[in-house]
Amino acid sequence: VTEEQTTALALLSTDADGDLGSVLREGGIELHTVRSIPDFRSALAAPGGWQFVLLSLGAAGVDEAFVRQVRDRLAGSGSLVLSAPAFSLNAASLAREVGSGDLLREPIESRQLERALRDRPGSGSGVALSEAPAPDRVAGLVGPSQAMAGILRKLAEVGDTAAPVLVQGEAGTGKEMVARALHALGRRRNGLFVPVNCSALPEHLLESELFGHERGAVEGALARRIGRIERAEGGTLFLEEVDGLSPILQSRVLRIFTEYSIERVGGGQPVPIDARVVASTDRDLDELVERGEFRGDLASRLTAIRIEIPPLRERTEDIVPLALHFASRFAERYARKIEGITDEAIRLLETHGWPGNVLELRNVLDRAVLRARGRWIDAGDLALDAGPPRLSARSQADAGYPPTRSLADVERDHIRKVLHYTRGVMGQAADILGIHRNTLTRKVDQYGLREESAEGEPA
Amino acid sequence: MSDVTHRGGGIHVGATLSLDEVRAILPELDGLRPLLERLEQVAEPDASRRWAGSAEVESLGDRRVDPVEVDRELELLVQEVRFEAERSFRAGLRALRKVSERDLEGAASELRLEAERRVRDGRLAEAEAFLACALRLTERFMDRRAALPVHLAAARVARARGHLGRAEEHYRLVLRLGEAAGDLPAALTAAVGLGNLEVDRGRWTAAEVGYARAQGLLERIPGSRPERWHLALNRSILAREEGALARAWELLLEADERAREMGDTGAAPIIENARGQVLLAMAEPEAAEAAFRRALAVAHHPDARVTIGVNLADALLARGRLLEAGGEARRAEELAVRAGIGSRLPEVYRVLGEVAAASENPEGFIFFERALDIVRTRDLPQVERARVLEPYARAERARGHGHEAETLAAEARAIRAALREGGGT
Numbered sequence: 062v063t064e065e066q067t068t069a070l071a072l073l074s075t076d077a078d079g080d081l082g083s084v085l086r087e088g089g090i091e092l093h094t095v096r097s098i099p100d101f102r103s104a105l106a107a108p109g110g111w112q113f114v115l116l117s118l119g120a121a122g123v124d125e126a127f128v129r130q131v132r133d134r135l136a137g138s139g140s141l142v143l144s145a146p147a148f149s150l151n152a153a154s155l156a157r158e159v160g161s162g163d164l165l166r167e168p169i170e171s172r173q174l175e176r177a178l179r180d181r182p183g184s185g186s187g188v189a190l191s192e193a194p195a196p197d198r199v200a201g202l203v204g205p206s207q208a209m210a211g212i213l214r215k216l217a218e219v220g221d222t223a224a225p226v227l228v229q230g231e232a233g234t235g236k237e238m239v240a241r242a243l244h245a246l247g248r249r250r251n252g253l254f255v256p257v258n259c260s261a262l263p264e265h266l267l268e269s270e271l272f273g274h275e276r277g278a279v280e281g282a283l284a285r286r287i288g289r290i291e292r293a294e295g296g297t298l299f300l301e302e303v304d305g306l307s308p309i310l311q312s313r314v315l316r317i318f319t320e321y322s323i324e325r326v327g328g329g330q331p332v333p334i335d336a337r338v339v340a341s342t343d344r345d346l347d348e349l350v351e352r353g354e355f356r357g358d359l360a361s362r363l364t365a366i367r368i369e370i371p372p373l374r375e376r377t378e379d380i381v382p383l384a385l386h387f388a389s390r391f392a393e394r395y396a397r398k399i400e401g402i403t404d405e406a407i408r409l410l411e412t413h414g415w416p417g418n419v420l421e422l423r424n425v426l427d428r429a430v431l432r433a434r435g436r437w438i439d440a441g442d443l444a445l446d447a448g449p450p451r452l453s454a455r456s457q458a459d460a461g462y463p464p465t466r467s468l469a470d471v472e473r474d475h476i477r478k479v480l481h482y483t484r485g486v487m488g489q490a491a492d493i494l495g496i497h498r499n500t501l502t503r504k505v506d507q508y509g510l511r512e513e514s515a516e517g518e519p520a
Numbered sequence: 521m522s523d524v525t526h527r528g529g530g531i532h533v534g535a536t537l538s539l540d541e542v543r544a545i546l547p548e549l550d551g552l553r554p555l556l557e558r559l560e561q562v563a564e565p566d567a568s569r570r571w572a573g574s575a576e577v578e579s580l581g582d583r584r585v586d587p588v589e590v591d592r593e594l595e596l597l598v599q600e601v602r603f604e605a606e607r608s609f610r611a612g613l614r615a616l617r618k619v620s621e622r623d624l625e626g627a628a629s630e631l632r633l634e635a636e637r638r639v640r641d642g643r644l645a646e647a648e649a650f651l652a653c654a655l656r657l658t659e660r661f662m663d664r665r666a667a668l669p670v671h672l673a674a675a676r677v678a679r680a681r682g683h684l685g686r687a688e689e690h691y692r693l694v695l696r697l698g699e700a701a702g703d704l705p706a707a708l709t710a711a712v713g714l715g716n717l718e719v720d721r722g723r724w725t726a727a728e729v730g731y732a733r734a735q736g737l738l739e740r741i742p743g744s745r746p747e748r749w750h751l752a753l754n755r756s757i758l759a760r761e762e763g764a765l766a767r768a769w770e771l772l773l774e775a776d777e778r779a780r781e782m783g784d785t786g787a788a789p790i791i792e793n794a795r796g797q798v799l800l801a802m803a804e805p806e807a808a809e810a811a812f813r814r815a816l817a818v819a820h821h822p823d824a825r826v827t828i829g830v831n832l833a834d835a836l837l838a839r840g841r842l843l844e845a846g847g848e849a850r851r852a853e854e855l856a857v858r859a860g861i862g863s864r865l866p867e868v869y870r871v872l873g874e875v876a877a878a879s880e881n882p883e884g885f886i887f888f889e890r891a892l893d894i895v896r897t898r899d900l901p902q903v904e905r906a907r908v909l910e911p912y913a914r915a916e917r918a919r920g921h922g923h924e925a926e927t928l929a930a931e932a933r934a935i936r937a938a939l940r941e942g943g944g945t
Contacts, residue, residue, distance in 0.1 A: 129806075129807070129810065133806070154814065154817055158810055158813055158814075231571075232569070232570075232571035232572040232573070232575075233571040233572075237573070256882060257882065257883075258573050258574050258577075258882075258883050260572065260573075260574035261573065261574040261576075261577045261883040261886065262883060262886055263540070263581075263886075266886065266889065284923045286921075286923075286924070289882075301573055302572060302573060302574055305574065343572065394840070395840075395841075416570075416571065417570065417571035418571065420571055421571060424843055427843045428843065428844070431841065431844070473820075477820055508820075510820055
């Protein structure tokens with residue numbers, strides 16, 4: 062990233078540092094220390110900016126609101142580090158909130174500060190966002206791999222035909238992007254691209270969404286509703302996760318191909334349909350046909366042309382270009398000044414298994430851009446071990462608790478869990494915990510676990 | 521192949537079943553309720569479908585459960601049911617014995633305590649049945665003051681069930697009797713309750729009258745009472761609802777100050793949460809987010825954590841941070857399911873519906889449908905339905921479904937109007 066000197070601005074109380082400046086200077090860190098808020102403000106506003114800003118919570122006038130103001134002012138253009146004369150939960154929580162990481166204890170030791178600054182992005186090397194490749198002009202796809210080149214070739218070959226296409230690939234590989242590309246390249250590009258996820262809705266809702274309904278046909282249907290198939294007239298209908306269609310809906314969808322028409326729910330008249338159908342699945346449709354779970358006649362029509370998207374782990378050369386592409390996009394969306402991704406982060410990205418494929422990568426970069434404490438996305442910002450978004454409480458429980466938690470913290474949580482299990486029955490909870498009821502009562506009060514059931518609580 | 525299927529009517533083969541499948545297979549009998557509740561509590565999202573597009577709009581009924589797993593802990597479940605039944609039977613017998621000993625107040629108290637236990641378990645209809653019996657006993661009390669705790673409990677349950685008219689009757693009676701008999705704490709509780717009812721109805725002036733009366737009573741009661749900060753907080757909420765945000769902020773500071781003076785540690789999550797809501801109303805979502813995070817850091821009760829989590833998701837949504845907003849809402853969903861407080865899920869699905877709408881997910885409307893379904897099947901107050909219908913209407917309008925949007929909005933308006941006219945009886 063840089064061989065230049067690291068610049069840091071510090072607003073410190075007189076007790077906060079010894080002779081930090083001279084020590085750090087030897088380590089290549091130029092520390093500019095001020096002692097008052099007005100001096101701090103003018104230094105902060107000076108041209109050139111600061112890579113790091115150190116704020117002492119013990120300095121006069123520095124409160125939570127001021128810390129947040131500074132965080133907002135930096136808005137990703139520099140890292141914020143907090144220090145305090147004494148540890149407190151509030152200060153630690155504020156440090157976490159503003160992304161400062163660990164709270165430095167005052168008086169600050171030079172080694173402590175050096176480590177805090179060195180652990181941050183901006184002190185290694187990496188790949189700049191300016192190296193992000195431009196997405197394919199028509200398809201909007203990103204990736205230099207042979208596999209992506211093959212997909213782009215296939216799109217060019219079949220895009221302009223009217224034939225149905227089945228896009229296959231694991232979840233998160235970007236099947237909808239390919240479907241949209243097919244639409245953009247197709248003859249019906251001036252019509253609408255209408256997606257519908259066949260596995261996302263209960264059957265009765267899916268039927269109504271797909272085929273529409275006449276007035277009074279279903280409960281609450283006060284007016285005729287045009288379904289998504291009809292809306293795709295002259296355009297492209299994208300049947301995502303098509304394997305989720307029930308046998309009844311499969312036979313109704315088949316009519317698009319056999320009779321070029323559909324019937325609205327509660328309607329007797331066929332409605333002519335002229336739309337290109339693109340379907341996708343992450344399952345083996347042929348196998349489903351063999352098992353009798355999917356109609357063979359529908360499958361044969363949907364699979365006239367197949368496009369297979371390989372999982373991201375099989376085209377690792379696409380990972381970095383995609384990561385740079387997403388980082389650029391999210392940096393723009395969130396107005397964050399992100400310059401690139403550090404080498405360490407790149408190594409992590411390249412070695413991760415990506416079970417969620419491009420979607421997972423996209424989500425990781427979305428979060429990383431927001432988490433980044435400096436201008437470079439570092440390994441710590443990726444939170445690859447944060448687990449899935451739907452991580453269950455059970456999985457969390459199995460994972461135990463981090464070794465940094467205090468005994469009191471763990472005890473409080475366990476008591477809360479047991480009380481929950483016993484639905485607040487103290488005797489039963491005390492039995493499970495193996496302690497006397499009076500001890501439990503004391504601990505419940507100590508940890509503030511007693512339920513508030515006052516009348517005056519908010520509505 | 522079973523036709524008892526859900527998502528798209530597709531067939532799921534394997535050891536696990538979706539909760540929708542479970543509910544379609546088993547009859548809705550009181551005797552099976554503990555089993556169904558346990559199945560719901562242990563059900564999990566389908567990990568193998570985690571990255572599928574359909575997983576983004578999964579909700580309660582799509583969570584999957586392995587019956588064998590529940591079978592393994594069946595003995596424990598049976599013990600719990602036995603424990604519960606025994607406790608109820610003993611409470612019933614104690615009440616009967618007290619009646620036979622002419623201790624009517626003691627009997628009513630037993631029934632009330634049993635009702636309050638059911639309230640904690642979220643079984644409001646059963647609680648109401650116990651309180652109805654207790655209320656019948658109070659009619660034979662010589663000292664009417666002894667009936668006040670039963671009426672207060674009945675008022676709270678009626679309010680929670682959305683039966684606002686009935687709640688009002690109980691509160692008014694307590695207010696009148698409490699003032700007349702010098703039981704000012706009971707009268708104060710009733711006055712605050714009456715104010716809260718008017719907030720539920722959206723009748724701000726009447727709510728102010730209720731709270732002013734409560735304030736008057738509070739000043740007549742010596743000593744330090746939690747109502748000192750409760751009232752300031754409730755008036756802040758009222759001011760926020762009226763759009764008087766500066767006033768709401770002032771009252772919040774007052775509530776905070778009073779709670780600190782009293783050393784009431786339980787106030788922090790409630791006040792921080794209210795602070796976040798005022799900031800959100802002030803269009804300061806970033807500051808609101810910080811307040812909600814502070815509230816979450818100190819909140820322990822699952823109910824409170826779900827509410828704050830949903831509010832935090834709202835703040836993140838307002839900041840355009842859709843992924844984080846969805847993540848917070850999913851955490852609140854997980855907590856509500858695990859803690860067995862499914863009645864809180866409509867608000868979770870409401871915000872997930874809004875996140876999906878902001879993400880332009882065409883299937884996102886399913887969250888609103890699921891929320892409405894839960895309001896209906898769990899017999900939740902109509903105001904909950906209105907709270908879902910309003911954003912649902914906005915989302916449908918954004919999808920280009922103007923007619924559906926108008927129908928939904930009209931129903932929400934009708935519910936709000938009925939509440940303002942004193943509905944919810």
